[in-house]
């Protein structure tokens with residue numbers, strides 16, 4: 449597998465490719481024009497392109513399948529250079545706003561949900577991704593390429609705002625070095641310039657890795673997949689809770705450098721008759737009492753073969769009201785892309801036969 453130019457920061461490329469002004473041009477091709485190969489780079493001399501082609505690829509991903517949901521969500525199946533596949537999702541977060549004269553007052557807002565691994569080691573019992581086991585970590589370039597590829601495919605200009613959520617296949621903090629590098633590359637001013645506050649790392653709660661990410665001070669948000677308020681149920685849902693229990697996660701979150709204007713997001717996957725009762729809501733309020741938190745309640749989306757059920761709407765609403773009445777910000781997230789299995793924990797590496 450050749451490295452991709454997307455694996456490197458601009459500074460690193462300046463070390464690898466001479467003269468420096470060519471790197472500036474190449475950087476523009478990569479992040480402003482979304483070049484897919486060296487042929488696209490019109491102002492780079494032929495001899496240089498031939499030399500670079502021997503050592504590097506431009507974009508290491510190929511779109512092999514695309515599913516469009518009725519709500520505008522697009523799920524991409526992407527193939528890597530070694531033939532492995534993983535998924536990324538294009539999410540429409542806000543509709544375009546138009547005034548009475550038909551002028552656009554606000555562009556539509558989008559987020560991209562990216563994967564950090566092919567498969568996942570964590571093995572959550574409710575997760576479709578986990579069923580396929582773990583194959584390998586993605587490189588920084590393979591993480592960066594997902595955003596470049598999806599922006600290109602949706603004609604989304606480089607300077608239009610976009611949010612990144614590390615919530616696709618894999619546990620981001622289990623691939624911390626490549627994740628951190630991808631975050632840095634996204635932030636580069638002459639590239640996509642996606643600031644830390646537009647990037648959210650969602651973790652199943654590797655408490656020691658939360659500390660390491662915090663120490664890197666990258667300015668990103670974190671979201672914690674909590675899902676349960678007692679260790680017994682959480683271990684059933686997320687087996688590695690044995691090594692990183694609820695208390696250790698809460699303590700790590702308290703140590704994480706958070707912008708004081710921001711809140712830490714706690715994802716709570718609501719499963720019928722498992723964690724949808726008011727007793728659980730009460731424990732959740734107590735658990736988060738010292739944290740500036742926001743809770744996202746997520747409906748469990750059943751998939752073929754699962755033993756868990758989708759909760760009743762009335763129980764979701766009662767749970768939400770309890771949290772709000774006790775001072776917590778809380779939303780019920782309607783899972784976007786539910787009809788194409790693009791909701792959290794539903795991404796998986798598909799075999800050819802399933803496409």
Ligand code: SF4
Pocket residue numbers: 568569570571572575576577578616617618619652793
């Ligand atoms: S929910 Fe996330 S952390 Fe858990 S197995 Fe699935 S991909 Fe891994």
